[in-house]
Structures are given as C-alpha cells and as structure tokens.
Amino acid sequence: MAATSADLADDGFPAPRLFSQGVSYTYDDVIFLPGYIGFPADAVDLSGPPPPRLSRRIPLSIPCVASPMDTVSEAAMAAAMASLGAAAVVHCNTEPDLQASIIRAAKSRRLPFVSSVPFFSPASTPSLSDFAGQDYGLVTERGDSLSKLVGVAVAADVSSRQAPVPVSEYMHPAPRSASASFDFEQAAAFLADEGLDYAPLVSDDGEVIDLITVSDVERIRSYPKLGKPSLGADGKFVVAASIGTREGDKRRLEQLIKEGANAIVVDSSQGNSIYQLDMIKYAKKMYPEVDLIGGNVVTIAQAQNLVAAGVDGLRVGMGSGSICTTQEVCAVGRGQATAVYKVASYAKDHDVPVIADGGISNSGHIVKALSLGASTVMMGSFLAGSHEAPGTYEYKDGRRVKKYRGMGSLEAMTKGSDARYLGDTLKLKVAQGVVGAVADKGSVLRFIPYTMQAVKQGFQDLGASSLQSAHDLLRSQTLRLEVRTGAAQVEGGIHGLVSYEKKAF
Numbered sequence: 001m002a003a004t005s006a007d008l009a010d011d012g013f014p015a016p017r018l019f020s021q022g023v024s025y026t027y028d029d030v031i032f033l034p035g036y037i038g039f040p041a042d043a044v045d046l047s048g049p050p051p052p053r054l055s056r057r058i059p060l061s062i063p064c065v066a067s068p069m070d071t072v073s074e075a076a077m078a079a080a081m082a083s084l085g086a087a088a089v090v091h092c093n094t095e096p097d098l099q100a101s102i103i104r105a106a107k108s109r110r111l112p113f114v115s116s117v118p119f120f121s122p123a124s125t126p127s128l129s130d131f132a133g134q135d136y137g138l139v140t141e142r143g144d145s146l147s148k149l150v151g152v153a154v155a156a157d158v159s160s161r162q163a164p165v166p167v168s169e170y171m172h173p174a175p176r177s178a179s180a181s182f183d184f185e186q187a188a189a190f191l192a193d194e195g196l197d198y199a200p201l202v203s204d205d206g207e208v209i210d211l212i213t214v215s216d217v218e219r220i221r222s223y224p225k226l227g228k229p230s231l232g233a234d235g236k237f238v239v240a241a242s243i244g245t246r247e248g249d250k251r252r253l254e255q256l257i258k259e260g261a262n263a264i265v266v267d268s269s270q271g272n273s274i275y276q277l278d279m280i281k282y283a284k285k286m287y288p289e290v291d292l293i294g295g296n297v298v299t300i301a302q303a304q305n306l307v308a309a310g311v312d313g314l315r316v317g318m319g320s321g322s323i324c325t326t327q328e329v330c331a332v333g334r335g336q337a338t339a340v341y342k343v344a345s346y347a348k349d350h351d352v353p354v355i356a357d358g359g360i361s362n363s364g365h366i367v368k369a370l371s372l373g374a375s376t377v378m379m380g381s382f383l384a385g386s387h388e389a390p391g392t393y394e395y396k397d398g399r400r401v402k403k404y405r406g407m408g409s410l411e412a413m414t415k416g417s418d419a420r421y422l423g424d425t426l427k428l429k430v431a432q433g434v435v436g437a438v439a440d441k442g443s444v445l446r447f448i449p450y451t452m453q454a455v456k457q458g459f460q461d462l463g464a465s466s467l468q469s470a471h472d473l474l475r476s477q478t479l480r481l482e483v484r485t486g487a488a489q490v491e492g493g494i495h496g497l498v499s500y501e502k503k504a505f
C-alpha cells in the first residue's frame with residue numbers, strides 16, 4: 001500500500017518547522033534524511049551554475065574560504081585557495097603595509113604556491129641558516145626582489161664551505177626566467193622544455209617574485225588535478241582582505257584596494273554595531289566597485305541592518321569557532337546550524353550570499369552549512385594545520401602540529417599592531433579566544449579536493465546536483481531534517497570498537 005501524504009508529511013521536519021522551536025542547533029545536532037539519487041556523485045557540480053559566491057560579484061568554483069586569522073591566511077594560503085577555485089581573506093592583525101604586501105605576493109603569480117625563497121646581494125656572505133630551510137636563494141643586484149637578478153645560490157654549496165665567501169663567487173648564473181603570469185602547467189612545461197631544475201619567476205615589471213623548481217612541480221603533480229582557479233577581472237588571483245572598524249582602518253582600506261583586494265571583510269565578532277555600519281557606508285561610498293562583506297551576524301535583525309547599509313556578503317557565526325570562547329565569556333551567540341539557516345533565509349531575498357563561518361570540522365559540516373542556505377563555508381581550524389598556513393610545524397607529544405590561535409586570544413590581541421588594542425592600553429583586556437595547536441594535514445591542494453569529493457557524495461545522498469539544487473530542496477521543504485539525540489550522535493559516530501584507524505583518503 002502506498003504511503004499516505006500525511007505519513008510523508010510527518011516523516012522528518014522541513015527546515016522552517018525544525019528551526020522555529022526556540023532551540024539553538026549546532027551542525028552535529030541535526031541530520032538530513034536522504035533523498036533520491038538520480039545521478040552519479042561525479043555529476044554533482046559544486047561550481048554551479050550558478051556558482052558559489054564569496055559575495056555578490058565574486059564567483060568561486062568551490063565553496064570554501066580561508067578565515068582572516070593570522071595563523072591561517074597569508075600569501076601561501078591565498079595563492080593555494082585561489083588556485084583551487086576557493087578564496088582566502090588575508091588577516092589584518094598586522095601593519096597595513098605588510099597586509100598589502102601579502103596581497104601583492106599572492107596576486108603576483110598564477111601558481112598555487114608561494115615559497116619563502118631568500119634574496120641576497122652579490123657581496124653578501126649568507127650562512128646556511130640564512131636560507132631558512134630553502135634549497136635555493138636568489139641573488140639580485142641590491143639583494144631585493146625589485147633589482148636585477150644576477151644568479152642563484154644553492155644552499156648545499158654553502159654547507160660545504162668552511163669560511164664565509166661572497167655569494168657572487170659561487171652562485172650559479174641566472175637561468176632563463178619564467179613569466180610570473182604562467183599558470184602551473186605553463187611553468188612546468190617551461191622547466192621541461194628548457195631542461196632546467198629551477199627557474200626564477202619574473203613579472204612584466206622586472207620584479208623577481210619567486211623561484212619554481214622541479215621538486216615543486218613534482219609535489220603539485222602528486223595532488224589531485226587543479227580545477228578552475230578564482231580569477232578577478234584583471235586575470236589575477238582573487239584575494240580578499242579584512243579590516244577593522246577603527247578610524248585608522250580607512251587608510252588600511254585604501255591601501256588594500258590599491259593593492260587589488262577583490263573583496264573586503266569587515267571583521268568583528270558582533271557586526272551589528274554603529275562602528276561597522278558607519279564603516280560599511282563609508283566604504284560603499286568611497287569604493288562602490290569593491291564587494292564588502294559584513295559580519296559577524298547570527299540573527300535576521302542583525303543581518304537586516306547590514307544589508308540596509310549595503311553589504312555584498314554576510315559572514316555568519318558567533319561563538320561557533322573551534323578557538324572561540326565568546327559564548328562562554330559574553331553569553332551571546334547561536335548554534336551554527338540555526339544561525340546559518342535563519343540568516344540565509346533572510347539574505348536570499350536580498351541576493352546577499354552567506355558565508356557560514358566557524359565550526360567546520362568535517363565534510364559533513366560543509367554539506368550541512370551549504371544545504372542550510374550558505375553559499376560558502378569559512379574555515380580556520382580545518383586549514384590551520386596545512387602546509388600553506390603561516391608558521392612552522394612543531395612536535396607536541398610526538399605529533400607534528402602547527403599553532404592555531406583565536407584572533408580574540410590575548411596573544412593575538414597583544415600582537416596586533418592595530419590601534420584596536422594598542423590605543424586602548426588603559427582598558428582591561430578580556431580574551432574571547434584561546435591559543436592552541438592543530439595536527440599537520442599536509443597541503444590544502446590535496447585535502448580540499450578530497451573534502452569536496454566527500455561533499456559531492458553528501459549532495460548526491462540528498463538528491464542535490466548543485467548548490468542551487470540543495471537550496472531548492474531546502475526552500476521547497478523537500479529537504480527533511482531531524483534532531484539527533486545524544487545517543488543518536490554516539491550511534492552516528494564510530495563506536496564499540498577496541499581500536500581503529502581513521503583514514504578518510
């Protein structure tokens with residue numbers, strides 16, 4: 001006998017019903033009921049059409065964004081994320097000049113990496129430690145990237161020497177340079193065609209920006225094939241940047257925009273403030289061509305004010321981040337599943353894409369964030385253990401880890417060259433975040449494509465062939481959800497085993 005329509009209507013809750021019960025749900029609290037699979041997982045196209053958007057005018061080909069945190073997003077992360085079709089938001093916990101130079105470094109190339117190759121002048125006598133772990137150094141007339149390249153120093157040549165000798169005496173003559181506008185395949189072909197082990201990358205203006213080596217090529221070839229990169233109208237990588245809401249941030253904003261930042265994130269834990277609204281109005285008036293992302297918000301009322309002020313994107317999440325103590329310290333915030341659903345259900349009517357920020361610790365959380373209405377997810381801890389995150393690996397209890405800290409941690413606040421806290425030395429500082437460490441995850445160029453494959457499998461289970469179709473399932477109330485009890489969450493995880501090895505790919 002066929003199921004009655006009452007039976008079907010009662011089988012799980014549609015989102016509006018689940019999220020209107022006065023309960024704050026996290027991603028782990030909720031679970032989707034499967035839909036109908038009418039296509040293979042590889043037919044799921046996360047790139048659209050329409051594509052996921054960082055903000056109104058910035059399409060991406062994968063729905064991932066690196067958070068504006070000083071242990072997550074600098075040049076290497078920005079270049080890698082853009083080359084994957086995602087994006088990074090360069091943090092502002094540094095002098096504006098340095099933030100601008102990070103953007104310049106990421107936008108100066110079309111390769112998925114930024115190496116920290118050292119520069120030397122011909123008369124300098126670098127020791128091995130001056131190579132900072134790099135195999136090569138670039139020798140230029142003045143010892144900086146803006147003067148003429150004269151040679152390449154090999155670290156192994158230094159280690160075999162007793163006394164310090166000017167680098168000009170043992171450097172190798174500069175080989176033919178590759179153009180900084182080459183993409184990965186072009187640069188790899190250049191090395192192969194010229195029979196070179198390495199080639200400096202030089203911009204049209206003559207700036208020596210990096211060195212590409214055969215081992216870089218081999219490393220990148222060992223990862224999944226790169227997809228469509230995120231490129232702006234200028235043909236350069238899409239790179240976003242964050243600012244604060246102090247008077248001095250207006251100068252920072254000007255500098256970032258001059259540097260070509262494609263979108264600006266106004267970075268506050270509570271975006272519905274007079275300071276942010278004033279900053280948004282100022283920025284929209286001064287730079288109407290640049291997309292402005294406001295936040296953070298978790299309610300419709302907050303979102304409404306930012307949308308009225310003209311934002312092109314909304315960052316959603318308060319207290320859900322892995323390093324966040326805001327809910328504990330300030331008693332405000334919202335469960336992230338509820339926050340994303342509520343804000344996205346409002347923002348969609350204003351064509352404002354939502355970034356689900358914080359609390360992503362697995363691919364299932366990404367499926368949930370996107371299916372609840374977000375256009376992209378923003379991640380901190382998920383990316384902080386990668387090769388591309390700032391900082392070096394250390395060992396903790398035998399595990400290789402990288403430092404990861406909240407931007408509201410005491411350590412990050414006091415590092416901040418920002419007037420935000422230095423100007424407020426008389427005020428009492430209270431942390432809203434912690435300093436921690438995350439495990440080594442290898443390169444984002446490897447684990448993000450695998451994560452996206454897992455997201456595609458989740459979408460297939462729901463019967464969604466794209467982001468748009470997931471949003472359609474949500475809005476037509478075809479998508480059904482339930483709350484998981486504590487026991488259901490235990491059951492849904494790994495349980496009852498004496499030991500196991502968890503290896504996802």
Ligand SMILES: NC(=O)C1=CN([C@@H]2O[C@H](COP(=O)(O)OP(=O)(O)OC[C@H]3O[C@@H](n4cnc5c(N)ncnc54)[C@H](O)[C@@H]3O)[C@@H](O)[C@H]2O)C=CC1
Nearest residue numbers: 245246267268269270275296317318319320326407408432
């Ligand atoms: N998403 C989240 O749940 C949270 C994120 N964070 C992160 O920590 C960092 C710091 O966040 P916040 O503490 O919110 O920084 P913030 O700089 O926006 O705010 C710090 C304090 O300064 C005040 N303030 C801001 N602009 C002002 C102005 N022009 N004049 C006078 N007072 C002003 C604010 O009202 C607040 O009391 C950010 O990177 C943020 O993303 C921190 C806590 C929670």
Ligand SMILES: O=c1[nH]c(=O)c2[nH+]cn([C@@H]3O[C@H](COP(=O)(O)O)[C@@H](O)[C@H]3O)c2[nH]1
Nearest residue numbers: 067321322324359380381406407408432433
């Ligand atoms: O309460 C907080 N105190 C902090 O110190 C802090 N620093 C970052 N953030 C926010 O957390 C997001 C990253 O979260 P995940 O590590 O879970 O991806 C980020 O994207 C931010 O929204 C903070 N929240």
Ligand SMILES: [K+]
Nearest residue numbers: 319320321324
């Ligand atoms: K938290």
